[in-house]
Amino acid sequence: MCGITGILAFNEVGRFNLTNLEKATxxxxxxxxxHHGTYVNHSVGLGHRRLSVIDTSENANQPFEILDGRYVxxxxxxxxxxxxxxxxxxxxxxxxxxxxxxxxxxxxYAQEGKSCLHKLNGFFxxxxxxxxxxxxxxxxxxxxxxxxxxxxxxxxxxxxxEMSAILALDIDKEINQEALNxxxxxxxxxxxxxxxxxxxxxxxxxxxxxQNNEVDVQQYYDVPNNKQKAKLDYASAQTQLKEILERSxxxxxxxxxxxxxxxxxxxxxxxxxxxxxxxxxxxxxxxIGFEGNKFFDETHYAELVAKKFKTDxxxxxxxxxxxxxxxxxxxxxxxxxxxxxSAIPVFLLSKKTREHVTVALSGDGADEIFSGYNKHAAxxxxxxxxxxxxxxxxxxxxxxxMPKSRSGRISNAARQAVRFAKAMKLSPADxxxxxxxxxxxxxxxxxxxxxxxxxxxxxxxxDSMNNYKDLNDVLRLDTQFVLPNDMLKxxxxxxxxxxxxxxxxxxDHELIDFVFGLPESMKIDGSMRKKILQDTYRHILxxxxxxxxxxxFEVPLLDWLKSSLRNELHEHLxxxxxxxxxxxxxxxxxxxxxxxxxxxxxEDSHARVWGLYVFxxxxxxxx
Numbered sequence: 287m288c289g290i291t292g293i294l295a296f297n298e299v300g301r302f303n304l305t306n307l308e309k310a311t312x313x314x315x316x317x318x319x320x321h322h323g324t325y326v327n328h329s330v331g332l333g334h335r336r337l338s339v340i341d342t343s344e345n346a347n348q349p350f351e352i353l354d355g356r357y358v359x360x361x362x363x364x365x366x367x368x369x370x371x372x373x374x375x376x377x378x379x380x381x382x383x384x385x386x387x388x389x390x391x392x393x394x395y396a397q398e399g400k401s402c403l404h405k406l407n408g409f410f411x412x413x414x415x416x417x418x419x420x421x422x423x424x425x426x427x428x429x430x431x432x433x434x435x436x437x438x439x440x441x442x443x444x445x446x447x448e449m450s451a452i453l454a455l456d457i458d459k460e461i462n463q464e465a466l467n468x469x470x471x472x473x474x475x476x477x478x479x480x481x482x483x484x485x486x487x488x489x490x491x492x493x494x495x496x497q498n499n500e501v502d503v504q505q506y507y508d509v510p511n512n513k514q515k516a517k518l519d520y521a522s523a524q525t526q527l528k529e530i531l532e533r534s535x536x537x538x539x540x541x542x543x544x545x546x547x548x549x550x551x552x553x554x555x556x557x558x559x560x561x562x563x564x565x566x567x568x569x570x571x572x573x574i575g576f577e578g579n580k581f582f583d584e585t586h587y588a589e590l591v592a593k594k595f596k597t598d599x600x601x602x603x604x605x606x607x608x609x610x611x612x613x614x615x616x617x618x619x620x621x622x623x624x625x626x627x628s629a630i631p632v633f634l635l636s637k638k639t640r641e642h643v644t645v646a647l648s649g650d651g652a653d654e655i656f657s658g659y660n661k662h663a664a665x666x667x668x669x670x671x672x673x674x675x676x677x678x679x680x681x682x683x684x685x686x687x688m689p690k691s692r693s694g695r696i697s698n699a700a701r702q703a704v705r706f707a708k709a710m711k712l713s714p715a716d717x718x719x720x721x722x723x724x725x726x727x728x729x730x731x732x733x734x735x736x737x738x739x740x741x742x743x744x745x746x747x748x749d750s751m752n753n754y755k756d757l758n759d760v761l762r763l764d765t766q767f768v769l770p771n772d773m774l775k776x777x778x779x780x781x782x783x784x785x786x787x788x789x790x791x792x793x794d795h796e797l798i799d800f801v802f803g804l805p806e807s808m809k810i811d812g813s814m815r816k817k818i819l820q821d822t823y824r825h826i827l828x829x830x831x832x833x834x835x836x837x838x839f840e841v842p843l844l845d846w847l848k849s850s851l852r853n854e855l856h857e858h859l860x861x862x863x864x865x866x867x868x869x870x871x872x873x874x875x876x877x878x879x880x881x882x883x884x885x886x887x888x889e890d891s892h893a894r895v896w897g898l899y900v901f902x903x904x905x906x907x908x909x
Contacts, residue, residue: 287337287787288348289314290360291446292413293455294422295329296499300442303455307331310454314447316619317362317782325349325358330415330422333451334360337785339645340368342542346386352393356418359392362447363410363432364789366537371405395423400493403506407537407794411488413445421497428507429651429793430477430490430770433778437485438501445488448779449621450908452485459909460484461870466901467738470730471723473625473897476747476771481622481904490770507795509765512803523808524822526800534794535561535647543644546570548635548788549599551587553816553831554649554658557823558791562647563595570643571597574635576842577605590828602638606842609634610850617903619783625897626776627843633780640786650777651792654764655801656816657757657809660702661721665760666810668710668717675710682707689887701889714754718763719744724893733875756806765798844892848884855880855895858902868905871898 291310295301307324311333315322318335321344325332334348351358365371368387371394376382380393387408394402395414400423409431413424424445426434435452436445446452453459465479477487488494491507518526535558539545547562549555549571563569571592575585585601592599609630616633639646653659657666667674681703688700709717720726731737750763774790781788791797808818824832847855858864860880865873876898882891 287317287339287364287782288360288362289317289335289447289451289782290362290411290413291333291451291455292360292415292422292444293331294415294443294496296441296443301329303442303444304331306455307333310446310451311335313450313454316785317447319785321347323348325351325360325415327358327415327417330417332358332360332413332415337644337787339364339541339543339787341384341386343384345384346388348388350384350386350388350392352389353396356416357392357396358415358417359388359395359412361388361391361410361412363408363412363427364787365391365406365408365410366540367405367407369540399423400425400495400506403493407796409790409793411447419497421495423493423495424488425493425506426488426490428491428795429509429765429774429798431774431778431790431793433775434488435480435485436488436494439484443496443501449480449482449485453482453908457482457484461909463734463736464738464740464743466870467727467730467734468744469623469625469901470733470894470897471725471727472772473724473893474772474775475622475624476743476767479743490766509762510799510802511762512799518804520808520818520821523804524818527797527818527822530794530797530800531557531791532561534791534797536565537794538647538789538791539565541645544570544642545645545647546572546639546643547597547647548639548649549573549588549591549597550649551584551589551591551831552649553820553823553827554652554792555588556591556649556827556831557652557819558647558649559591559597560595560823560826561791563597569595569597571599572602572635572639572642572646573599574602574604574631574638576609577603587828587831587834590830594826594828600638600642602635604634606846606850609841610846612637613851616780616783617900618907619779620900620904621779623897623901623904624775624779625893625900626772627841627893627896629776629780630841630843632776633783636781636784636786636788640784643786645787645789646781648777648788648790649792650773650788650790651765651769652816652819654769654773655761655792655798656819657761658816659764662757662760662810663815664702664706664709664721665717666757666812668706669757671812679707713751714759715748715751718751718760719748722768724890724897733871733879735870735872757810758802758806761809762802843896844883844888847892847895851899855899858906859895859899870905 293303314335318337320338321336323334332349349358349360365387368390372390375393382389409427411426411432411434415422433447437457444455460483462483465475465481469475477489492505495502547559549559573585573588575583689697709720777788862873865871883895
């Protein structure tokens with residue numbers, strides 16, 4: 287796991303950006319504290335920050351060159367099947383000077399070009415420069431686990447792992463109004479957009495080829511759409527799922543540094559822990575909890591799992607005061623506005639875990655592919671349960687009158703009932719967007735001085751829902767849209783802020799291809815989400831995990847905003863002079879949002895306020 291950046295100048299004007307290569311590389315230091323390297327060859331510059339995981343010797347330092355310098359690579363990620371690929375290359379006469387997956391990847395590209403991507407099992411973002419052909423090849427992994435941003439104009443092409451490095455290459459810093467509108471709705475910016483005009487995210491499963499100043503972006507992988515292709519009975523599907531997941535975890539246990547596992551006490555991380563503990567003695571596991579707040583603390587369940595599988599478990603219990611003391615550092619590591627508040631515990635868990643290991647496995651991705659979210663259960667009920675729809679219609683008037691927030695069981699139930707009632711009246715595309723959003727397009731535009739009225743990107747993202755057939759379509763879009771833009775962005779950003787590599791066994795593409803061949807009925811019914819995953823491991827997991835409500839990795843954000851962060855909000859957000867001088871937001875709308883936050887009925891205002899606060903801190907730092 288590392289940080290990469292680079293420049294390909296199209297002319298002499300573009301070559302001036304090479305003077306900023308060191309600055310851009312240094313901006314990625316947190317991603318790779320073990321080594322710093324750069325490569326410059328006339329119109330090309332490559333920068334690399336290394337977190338040593340496989341072959342920790344200096345022989346594997348990057349930028350890495352082969353064939354007398356013809357091919358040069360900067361690589362962020364891991365290739366889990368590199369040993370098998372290495373054997374294949376040796377059989378063809380290739381000689382190696384390191385034991386790294388980087389060298390294997392570079393030789394494979396030299397042999398097979400872009401088709402090498404189909405042989406890779408791993409997560410990655412990398413760039414290869416061919417000094418003979420004067421070409422550059424850049425690729426991102428199938429599911430978008432590792433990030434890659436790029437910028438191009440008539441003078442140069444730039445790329446980097448994070449926005450901070452792109453900005454260090456001295457580009458114009460103009461806010462992308464379209465991205466800002468979507469950010470206000472979602473609390474993240476979907477690819478290919480970024481908050482800076484002209485900077486794009488390379489999307490999952492895409493590659494770029496550049497030669498003769500021509501930039502060609504192509505898709506090499508899509509999440510499969512093979513509904514019911516598997517043709518398996520339920521027991522056979524369970525057996526196959528278990529075999530594939532065992533292989534996936536085994537691949538991700540390979541490292542030359544200490545390795546452990548995140549353990550939240552939910553089904554997903556517990557399954558990964560169960561499988562991993564069978565493959566190594568004394569597996570280290572880690573969980574985080576909130577001292578004095580039982581509603582948000584789930585460490586009891588994590589400790590049950592740790593005891594069951596005899597792991598070397600560490601529980602990090604933090605007080606509200608400790609957590610909020612870390613918030614400035616957390617916000618400072620956000621390279622472009624990103625306001626999923628579960629990033630806070632991910633940062634803290636990563637920070638504490640890094641004191642013990644360099645690599646951690648996590649259960650991310652299972653909710654998206656197996657149907658683990660509350661919205662999936664709600665969607666299933668909307669299309670299958672007339673009783674539930676009738677009940678919601680009856681209680682909706684009462685729920686509307688009740689206080690609604692995420693900070694308590696009753697207020698959260700009222701919030702969910704109101705959202706359910708609204709969502710069930712919408713078309714599949716509009717319903718999906720509504721359930722993904724914290725606010726509407728209309729409300730987002732009211733907040734902005736310059737409303738954005740062109741929603742072609744939204745229409746493109748939601749296009750697959752126009753042919754909606756069943757919940758598998760929702761899961762596929764979650765895997766393409768929410769997973770890389772929100773969940774994986776969060777994990778990469780917060781773990782790499784602490785120089786920790788996080789591996790995700792549920793996102794092995796072999797497992798993805800299998801799971802998307804299963805029918806909806808194997809994933810969800812009226813009583814259970816993630817049905818096949820839960821049933822497959824029911825006989826080995828503690829029974830207590832099956833008798834508890836689903837909870838996300840949440841924090842008491844509303845309480846913090848109304849107490850310990852109140853002064854920060856008034857300095858950076860609810861500050862009329864600042865807002866009017868900035869010229870982006872409508873002050874009157876902000877005042878209304880402030881009133882709602884401190885009212886008895888805050889609803890999702892805390893998420894909107896947190897999103898605006900994060901944006902303001904980012905804007906002050908970079909623009």
